[in-house]
Amino acid sequence: MYRKFAAILAAACVGIFTSTAALAEYPDRDIRVIVPWGAGGGTDAIVRKLTTIAEKDIGGSMYVENIDGGISATGISQLMQARPDGYTIGALTYDSVVTIPWQGMLPTYKMDKLKLIARVTSEPDAIIVDATSPYKTIGDLVADAKANPGKVKIGIQNIGSRLHLAILQLQDETGVEFKIIAYPGGAAPQKEAILSNEVDVVATSLGDFAPLLENGDVRGIVEFTDTTNPTFTTVPTAKEEGLKLRIGSFIVIAAPAGTPDDVVQKIENAYKKALESDEFQQWTAKVGVTPSWLGSDQVTQWADETSKTLFQQMDTLVEEGVLKK
Known part of the structure; x- marks a missing residue:
């Protein structure tokens, strides 16, 4: 009996040692970071910059892989199906958390398959x-759209996406009708469209277009927020323009559900240190990106509450005939 107990105790000690040793070795190979949008857009730039800095602290090599398609569903579905070992993580955006679940685009796409x-x-x-646009203000744009219903071309990223919702809400609030043109694949195709005059305006974040804004190739005429952008201070806020619409995106780092807590903590610590670094803070100040940290102890509740609120708003728009599900 004593020998049996001793054997069990020894096995348990070996298991603890092995687990501790495995954690100490993490990472012992490259970490794949999925960006579910095309290269060249704002999400891609932010995640690449942050990951490059986080890599210095995590103790291993990290590489970003762009997996575009399905309003981010293609890349995030791969993340959901990956082994929960810390070697595949990814970046969620608004559409990953809100649009796809609300539309029920994929039966297998479930947020509980992820650890935020x-x-x-x-x-x-x-x-x-x-x-060179004649639109100096959002008022100019609205006035022209009222005078020419369905004629003013506005480029968004995907039909059914957050930006599509934003423009539908803007139309509803201002009583105008735009000609909405979708450019799937993130901000990069939108840049080509606005510079080649395929569209009159685009809807996206200022951060997505930061280089073009800095070079003076484009201008922002409104940002749907209450607070002036710290980088592009000349862009009026929706509050200043008397608009009710407030909408925007976010980036959340996630791993497959079941990823060990200690591994999650190591990833979280590396990204937090990267976000707080002078290098990232100085970079964001130049490109119009707003760092906004919520750790693993808060981000899931925040995501649940955010999606619930937006689901209710979109259901109301469906009932009013503004949006189709």
């Missing part, structure tokens, strides 16, 4: 025009 690690940014949406 941290929210790292929070970005209001904006209306952006070419530098």
Whole structure:
């Protein structure tokens, strides 16, 4: 009996040692970071910058992989199906948390298949025009759209996405009708569209268009927030323009559900340190990105409450005939 107990105790000690040793070795190979949008957009730039800095602290190599499609569903579905070992993580955006679940696009897409690690940014949406545009204000745009129903072309990213919802709400609030044109794949196709005059305006975040804004190639005419952008201070807020619409995106770092807590903690610590670093803070100050940290102890509740509120808003718009599900 004593020998049996001793054997069980020895096995338990070996198990504890092995688990501790495995954790101490994490990571012992490359960590894949899924960005569910095309290269060149705002989400891609932010995640790449933050990951490059986090890599220095986590003790292993990290690489970003763009997996575009399905309003982010393609990439996030891969994240959901990945082994929960800390070697595949990903970036969720508004559409990943709100649009896809609300529309029920994929029966297998369930948020409980993910462990949310941290929210790292929070970005209001904006209306952006070419530098040569006659629209100096959102009032100019609305006036022209009223005079020419269905003629003013506005570029969004995906039909059914957050930006689509934003423009539908803007139309409803101002009593106008735009010609909405979708450019799937993030902000990069929108940039080409506005610079080539395929569209009159685009809806996206100021951060997505930061280089073009800095170069003077485009101008922001409104940002759907109450607070002036600390980088692009000349862009009026919706509050200043007398608009009720407030909408925007965010980036959340996540892992497959079941990823060990200690591994999640190590990833969270690395990204938090990266976000608070002078390098990232100085970079965000130049590109119009707003760092906004919520750790693993808060981010899941925040995401649940945010999606619930937005689901109710969108259901109301469906009932009013403004939006189709």
